[in-house]
Amino acid sequence: MTSAELIAEGTSLMLFGMGFVFLFLAILVLATSAMSAIINRYNSQPNALTPSQPSVVATSSTSDQGELIAAISAAIQMHRTRNTQSTKRK
Numbered sequence: 001m002t003s004a005e006l007i008a009e010g011t012s013l014m015l016f017g018m019g020f021v022f023l024f025l026a027i028l029v030l031a032t033s034a035m036s037a038i039i040n041r042y043n044s045q046p047n048a049l050t051p052s053q054p055s056v057v058a059t060s061s062t063s064d065q066g067e068l069i070a071a072i073s074a075a076i077q078m079h080r081t082r083n084t085q086s087t088k089r090k
Contacts, residue, residue, distance in 0.1 A: 001009075
């Protein structure tokens with residue numbers, strides 16, 4: 001085979017490969033769009049937050065805040081004691 005024939009063969013192979021990839025991706029996009037349309041058609045549940053419903057932020061009571069502060073303080077104290085013990089061993 002001459003170099004011109006090799007280049008022609010390589011070009012045709014490249015175009016065939018690129019065409020196959022393009023066709024596959026186009027089919028993938030169509031399948032994804034079709035699945036999305038099917039799901040949207042049969043999904044009768046409304047969205048969790050709609051513009052007509054304001055979002056409600058949960059507020060915790062003062063005792064919950066106190067328990068949270070106590071738990072965080074205990075965790076920090078435990079970390080500090082473990083940290084100082086590990087540095088003394090070295």
